[in-house]
Amino acid sequence: MTAVDLGLPSLGGLDGVPGAEGPQKAKDFKSDQEVRWCPGCGDYVVLNAMQSFLPSLGLRRENIVFISGIGCSSRFPYYMNTYGMHSIHGRAPAIATGLAVTRPDLSVWVVTGDGDALSIGGNHLIHALRRNVNLKILLFNNRIYGLTKGQYSPTSEPGKVTKSTPVGSLDHPFNPLSLAIGAEATFVARTLDNDRAQLTSILTAAAQHRGSALVEIYQNCPIFNDGAFDVLKEPGQAEQRLIPLEHGKPIVFGDQAVIRTAHGLDIAKADQVSPEDVVVHDATIDDPSYAFALTRLSTQNLDHVVTGIYRDTTRPTYDDQARQQVDTAVAAKTPNLQALLNGSDTWTVG
Amino acid sequence: MDTSVNGGNGQPGSSRPTQVTKLDRVVIRFAGDSGDGMQLTGDRFTSEAAAFGNDLATLPNFPAEIRAPAGTLPGVSSFQLHFADYDILTPGDRPDVLVAMNPAALKANIADLPVGGTVIVNTDEFSKRNLTKVGYEVNPLEDDSLASFQVFDVQMATLTQGALKETGLSKKDAERCKNMFALGLLSWMYHRPTEGTERFLREKFARKPDIAEANVLAFRAGWNYGETTEAFATTYEVPPAAFPPGNYRQITGNAALAYGIVAAGQCSGLPILLGSYPITPASDILHELSRHKNFNITTMQAEDEIAGVGAALGAAYGGSLGVTTTSGPGIALKSETIGLAVMSELPLLVIDVQRGGPSTGLPTKTEQADLLQAMYGRNGESPVPIIAPQSPGDCFAAVLEATRIALTYRTPVLLLSDGAIANGSEPWLIPNADDLPDLRVTFATEPNALDGSDEHWPYVRDTETLARQWAIPGTAGLQHRIGGLEKADGKGNISYDPDNHDRMTRIRQAKVDGITVDDMVVDDPSGDARLLVLGWGSTFGPIGAACRRVRAQGHKVAQAHLRHLNPFPANLGDVLRSYDRVVIPEMNLGQLALLLRGRFLVDAVSYNKVAGLPFKAEELQHVLTTHLNELEGVPA
Numbered sequence: 005m006t007a008v009d010l011g012l013p014s015l016g017g018l019d020g021v022p023g024a025e026g027p028q029k030a031k032d033f034k035s036d037q038e039v040r041w042c043p044g045c046g047d048y049v050v051l052n053a054m055q056s057f058l059p060s061l062g063l064r065r066e067n068i069v070f071i072s073g074i075g076c077s078s079r080f081p082y083y084m085n086t087y088g089m090h091s092i093h094g095r096a097p098a099i100a101t102g103l104a105v106t107r108p109d110l111s112v113w114v115v116t117g118d119g120d121a122l123s124i125g126g127n128h129l130i131h132a133l134r135r136n137v138n139l140k141i142l143l144f145n146n147r148i149y150g151l152t153k154g155q156y157s158p159t160s161e162p163g164k165v166t167k168s169t170p171v172g173s174l175d176h177p178f179n180p181l182s183l184a185i186g187a188e189a190t191f192v193a194r195t196l197d198n199d200r201a202q203l204t205s206i207l208t209a210a211a212q213h214r215g216s217a218l219v220e221i222y223q224n225c226p227i228f229n230d231g232a233f234d235v236l237k238e239p240g241q242a243e244q245r246l247i248p249l250e251h252g253k254p255i256v257f258g259d260q261a262v263i264r265t266a267h268g269l270d271i272a273k274a275d276q277v278s279p280e281d282v283v284v285h286d287a288t289i290d291d292p293s294y295a296f297a298l299t300r301l302s303t304q305n306l307d308h309v310v311t312g313i314y315r316d317t318t319r320p321t322y323d324d325q326a327r328q329q330v331d332t333a334v335a336a337k338t339p340n341l342q343a344l345l346n347g348s349d350t351w352t353v354g
Numbered sequence: 355m356d357t358s359v360n361g362g363n364g365q366p367g368s369s370r371p372t373q374v375t376k377l378d379r380v381v382i383r384f385a386g387d388s389g390d391g392m393q394l395t396g397d398r399f400t401s402e403a404a405a406f407g408n409d410l411a412t413l414p415n416f417p418a419e420i421r422a423p424a425g426t427l428p429g430v431s432s433f434q435l436h437f438a439d440y441d442i443l444t445p446g447d448r449p450d451v452l453v454a455m456n457p458a459a460l461k462a463n464i465a466d467l468p469v470g471g472t473v474i475v476n477t478d479e480f481s482k483r484n485l486t487k488v489g490y491e492v493n494p495l496e497d498d499s500l501a502s503f504q505v506f507d508v509q510m511a512t513l514t515q516g517a518l519k520e521t522g523l524s525k526k527d528a529e530r531c532k533n534m535f536a537l538g539l540l541s542w543m544y545h546r547p548t549e550g551t552e553r554f555l556r557e558k559f560a561r562k563p564d565i566a567e568a569n570v571l572a573f574r575a576g577w578n579y580g581e582t583t584e585a586f587a588t589t590y591e592v593p594p595a596a597f598p599p600g601n602y603r604q605i606t607g608n609a610a611l612a613y614g615i616v617a618a619g620q621c622s623g624l625p626i627l628l629g630s631y632p633i634t635p636a637s638d639i640l641h642e643l644s645r646h647k648n649f650n651i652t653t654m655q656a657e658d659e660i661a662g663v664g665a666a667l668g669a670a671y672g673g674s675l676g677v678t679t680t681s682g683p684g685i686a687l688k689s690e691t692i693g694l695a696v697m698s699e700l701p702l703l704v705i706d707v708q709r710g711g712p713s714t715g716l717p718t719k720t721e722q723a724d725l726l727q728a729m730y731g732r733n734g735e736s737p738v739p740i741i742a743p744q745s746p747g748d749c750f751a752a753v754l755e756a757t758r759i760a761l762t763y764r765t766p767v768l769l770l771s772d773g774a775i776a777n778g779s780e781p782w783l784i785p786n787a788d789d790l791p792d793l794r795v796t797f798a799t800e801p802n803a804l805d806g807s808d809e810h811w812p813y814v815r816d817t818e819t820l821a822r823q824w825a826i827p828g829t830a831g832l833q834h835r836i837g838g839l840e841k842a843d844g845k846g847n848i849s850y851d852p853d854n855h856d857r858m859t860r861i862r863q864a865k866v867d868g869i870t871v872d873d874m875v876v877d878d879p880s881g882d883a884r885l886l887v888l889g890w891g892s893t894f895g896p897i898g899a900a901c902r903r904v905r906a907q908g909h910k911v912a913q914a915h916l917r918h919l920n921p922f923p924a925n926l927g928d929v930l931r932s933y934d935r936v937v938i939p940e941m942n943l944g945q946l947a948l949l950l951r952g953r954f955l956v957d958a959v960s961y962n963k964v965a966g967l968p969f970k971a972e973e974l975q976h977v978l979t980t981h982l983n984e985l986e987g988v989p990a
Contacts, residue, residue: 035835037847066830071668074838082835082848087827089671090837091664092694098629098661102668102676103827105652106627110672110827128664131657326652333647341620342787344646345613347603349401349550350784354599 015324017138017214020108021067028059035085046197046223047077047144055084057204061211063111070113071100073120076151077144077223080115094125097132100139105323111211114141119149122158122178129218133189135322136215140207143180143220148229160229161304181299181314184218185292191217192295193313194302197224198237202248202311209313215321222309235306247271247301249312254282268297271308287316373588374545379438380592381446382540384533385463386455386476388421388431391533396433398537398554402546404604404781407594408437411895413445413968414777418634418717425484430462439593443895443902445778447970453536455479455510458488469502474539476532478511506585510535510576517575521568531572538576545591548577598783605782607746607775608635611705612642614753615677616649618703621754622761622793624675626651629665631658631684634717635776636707639679659687663704667691670700671836673797673826675757679705682724683714685731685768692766693732696862698836699813699822701760701767703753704738708772708891710966719966720773722891723942728768729920729949735859737866739763740919742770744894747782749775752917754791759869761795764821770919772941774892774968798823801831804844810834812846813858820865867921874923878912879905884985886933887978888958890916890946893939893969900974909982919946922953930956937961937981939974 033055041047058068068086072078074093081088087110091099096114104112114132121129121143132139148166149155156164156173159180163172184192191213193206203221210217222233235241243258255262261274261282269283289295295315302309382399386392393414403410413434422429436446451472454460456479467473475495485493494500495507510532517535518528534555541548552570559566580586605613619626628651630640644653652669656662659680666676678688685692685706695702708724710716728740739759743752749771756767802823803809810832813822825832834846842849843857876886889897894915901913914929916922930936930950936958938947944960951958961977963969983989 037835064830066833067828069827072837081837084835085833087833088835088837089668089698090835090839092690092838095660095664095691098656098664099668099671101661102627102629102654102665102670102674103672104668105654105665106625106669106674107672107827127657128661131661326654330647330650330652334650337648339620339649341617341649341790344616344649345603345784345787346601349405350601350603351405351407352601353407353597 015214017210017212017217018061018063018111019214021111022064022109023062024064028062028065030056030059032065033058033085035083037082039083040079041076042227044224044226045076046146046225047080049197049200050142050144050203050221050223051080051083053200053203054207057207060208061111067109068111068113069103070115071096071103072115073125074151075117075120075149076225077115077117078120094120094123095128096120097125097128097139097141101132101135101137101322104137104139105326108323108327112139114139116141116143118143118145118147118157118159118180122180122183130183130187133184133187133216133218136190136319137322138214138216138324140210140217141219143218144223145180145220146223146225146229147232148225150225150228154228177304179299179302179304180220181218181302182296185296185299185315188292189218190215190315190317190319191313192315193218194220194222194309194311196222196233196236196311199311206313209316213316214324215319233306236309245306245308247308247310249285249287249298249310249314251285251287251313251316254279254284256282262301269301271301287313289315290317372586374591375588376591376593378440378592379436379442380451380544380590381434381436381449382451382453383432383434383449383463383466384453384536385430385432385459386533387424387458388417388419388429389424390431390455391530392431392433392455395533395537396435398551399540399546400435400779401550401554401604402541402548403435403437404602405547405550407597408439408592409441409595409597409781410435410437410604410779411442411445412436412779413774415967416718425456425458425479425487427458427462427488430458432459432463437592439595441595441597443898444968444971447972451540453540455532455536457484457490457494460494461488461490464500467503470504472504472506473500474506474508474536476510476536477507478509508539508579513575513579514572517571518568521564521571523564523568527565528568531569534569534572535576535579538573538578539580540576541573542577542580543586543589545589548573597781601784602781603784604779605747606638606777606779607743607749607771608638608707608777609642610747610749610782611679611753611771612639612646614750615639615643615703616646616651617750617787617790618753618757618793619649619651619675620787621790622675622757622795624673624795626675626677627666627669628653628677628679629656629662629669630654630679631656631662633659633681633684635709635773636679636681636684636705638776639705639707659684660691663688663691663702667695667700667702670695670702671698671827673824675701675703675761677703677705679707681707681709681717682711682727685724685727689732692738693734693736694838695766696732696736696738697838697841699764701764701824703756703760703769704766705769705771707776708770710964716966718773720892720968721941721964721966722770722772722893723945723964724770725890725919725942725945726948728770735863737863738920739765739767739866739869740770741767742891742917742919743775744891744915744917746775746778746780750782750785754793755917757793758791761793762821763819763865763869764824765866770891772892795824797829798825798832799829811844812836813841813844815861820861820868869921871918871921871923873925874914874916874929876912876914876929877901880910883910883912884934885910885978885981886912886914886929886936888914888916888930888936888938888946889940890919893941896969896971896974897939899971900978903971903975904978904982909979911978911982916946927954930954930958935959935981935985937977939969939977941969
């Protein structure tokens with residue numbers, strides 16, 4: 005097999021998507037559908053943040069598409085006054101891939117949850133990420149199955165007692181970002197449903213990224229897993245647990261810092277390490293090992309949670325290359341159906 | 355190059371010491387080990403027959419294992435070719451000539467040979483060890499077990515190696531050309547044109563000219579062997595068949611499907627996205643289409659069957675012609691997405707090249723047991739139109755018809771081919787591209803809300819076809835949301851209203867039931883047959899051949915074949931009721947019969963076989979004769 009360098013120019017995530025004619029407002033992106041999440045659901049915050057953020061992109065509404073799978077978060081498209089498809093469980097990345105490959109003039113977003121993306125749809129997620137399709141994937145992680153009324157999910161803690169696991173779940177959970185970076189995703193970020201400023205800045209960067217962007221959003225389910233992320237929101241706790249990343253800045257939080265070790269990264273008391281040992285965050289490092297090491301600082305019990313943009317690197321996208329192959333073929337050979345049907349071994353009768 | 359023997363080029367005019375016998379038809383089966391290149395050999399002989407102007411039909415038959423243990427019965431691969439000077443319908447029931455490259459090939463195939471048949475054996479492989487491997491205690495070439503056949507012993511490997519001695523090729527590499535020796539010998543025996551094969555070999559091995567020349571040498575050596583030895587007293591001529599005027603080529607079912615998809619894109623003016631996952635026997639469609647990107651075709655080898663159909667549906671949502679190709683197990687995986695296409699009412703072309711099932715079943719063998727899966731294999735009331743081609747060449751037209759339905763009615767359409775059609779080939783009257791149907795579509799551009807607002811209501815329907823509009827992303831003002839949840843009639847918002855669900859379920863059914871399809875044509879030459887034989891799919895050939903035989907004996911039988919399995923042609927019920935008996939041969943346990951009995955209360959009689967191979971004309975002839983005798987009161 006031969007590898008071909010397609011020599012594509014580098015593009016922004018929204019290049020090719022037509023811009024809106026005039027200024028937009030958040031309400032332009034609200035559909036007439038009544039939002040039907042439970043009171044207090046973290047999804048409301050994300051929806052509002054999305055509707056407020058989209059005008060800043062200045063894209064024509066009709067060129068934005070939200071595709072979701074199944075689960076509470078997957079109702080998202082109904083509430084957006086854009087094009088949208090509420091598809092089937094786990095398959096949104098596959099459907100969105102077909103759309104993104106054929107329609108470079110669209111900004112395509114996938115809305116999914118921990119069950120949808122990591123359990124039933126795990127395969128499509130990793131393959132979308134490795135192909136680097138120009139999709140923005142928002143993974144709402146509430147560590148529980150909400151729509152089916154409270155079974156454990158692939159991100160629930162081991163031992164979790166739920167309706168389906170009365171004596172505790174046996175599953176070892178996924179670290180979603182370790183998984184994404186294992187698949188060599190080119191853009192990986194995490195934020196919390198209550199941190200609207202960070203969410204907005206991450207959404208902006210994700211939209212501008214050309215390729216797959218995975219954004220994990222810790223999101224509270226007030227009904228079946230209430231308070232799952234409360235320790236990250238309590239004053240006094242948040243500073244010692246949350247590790248916010250900023251590109252080009254030393255990774256420090258509370259009175260602690262992230263340092264390099266022989267095998268990866270670790271956390272140390274800031275006053276016990278010299279400043280030059282503190283890792284300066286670089287999201288553009290091509291080798292995924294660094295970003296992977298960052299994901300390992302986050303622990304299931306939330307002792308530490310890294311937020312922000314872990315990784316924002318450049319790699320040719322599947323959809324750009326697929327279109328390039330078609331364009332090259334079209335330019336090289338005028339389609340001639342009759343010649344194709346005739347083939348090379350034809351004989352004539354009569 | 356060896357030119358001492360007769361030039362070896364097989365041109366007409368070369369001396370022929372042998373007697374020439376004219377035949378109207380011949381069936382040849384090449385059989386050997388999986389690694390012996392039997393499919394290629396058969397393919398080339400087919401091309402030679404096509405170039406000569408014979409009608410032909412082929413039946414490749416090979417194991418699922420790429421290289422089953424050498425010399426064993428499970429490793430036997432064969433290719434049967436039927437060619438004639440008249441229009442034939444099947445690859446032939448029994449070979450007149452068996453080419454056996456090893457003991458396993460002989461043992462696996464000899465029972466199919468009629469008494470007096472010809473066997474050409476590569477004796478080099480008949481070693482004690484190879485004989486033992488397949489359970490021959492005595493060499494069948496040395497006892498009288500083959501006495502009722504005409505056996506020709508040929509040391510194919512030795513002769514091939516001898517012919518290639520000067521090439522510098524290793525003995526092993528030289529021996530690998532023995533299939534071309536066999537082809538050369540048979541080409542001589544049947545007066546086949548050889549230029550095409552020599553050209554083919556030089557093109558196929560363009561990057562390895564020494565291998566190309568070795569194969570050409572082996573091919574000529576086989577020819578010359580026939581010409582110079584006195585072993586073969588007779589050669590045979592099968593004159594060209596009388597075809598309707600036009601340009602012809604040879605085509606396999608999978609190639610015809612691929613060309614049909616290309617044509618569907620051209621006729622509709624839509625870009626095509628093929629989302630597919632490799633699966634036997636459908637992969638060749640993906641391979642072929644991936645070579646024709648210049649027709650604005652994107653081919654995507656997806657991570658699994660589900661992603662293949664998902665990508666196709668996503669592309670359809672965006673205004674492309676979405677296509678997915680697979681076999682039965684793949685349909686099982688795609689079912690939920692096909693259901694989403696039913697619910698979201700988007701056009702989608704789903705091609706199922708059926709193989710033996712259930713589960714992994716018989717990957718390389720044919721069967722038509724996915725009909726009920728296609729019809730009912732989804733949750734809920736989920737009607738999907740179904741189309742079936744009846745021969746390799748017919749696949750082309752079947753794709754265009756499936757596309758017409760998908761685009762006109764905004765629905766997924768299932769096309770049921772099968773392994774026999776996929777790999778089988780026949781001469782094909784090449785269509786004129788200018789005469790193909792106009793499949794252009796109109797995308798929605800204006801709001802269509804029934805309340806006069808400026809909204810787009812995705813489930814407002816065309817009153818005639820019941821199709822909803824195709825409003826693709828990027829169209830200003832028509833933003834809307836679709837999905838798998840039940841939709842409110844018209845407006846398309848989520849609806850859990852009981853009456854609405856009942857209404858929408860009936861509308862989806864009515865839309866498919868209302869698809870206009872051509873009436874079924876009945877072939878009833880006398881016009882007063884009492885027995886109708888009805889089929890669908892690849893059984894067309896053997897059923898037709900059986901009808902000819904029965905009619906030739908003075909009996910009356912009517913034949914009809916269904917292209918549309920859902921909806922059925924409007925005249926089907928009347929046709930069924932107008933015969934005293936309806937017989938339905940199927941390569942399943944009676945799936946079409948079940949549908950027809952349920953739908954029309956007709957006491958149709960099934961004839962079923964699921965052996966992984968097409969019906970034989972002789973077998974169906976017997977079935978029809980038995981029914982005719984019963985109808986006519988003839989004692990059995």
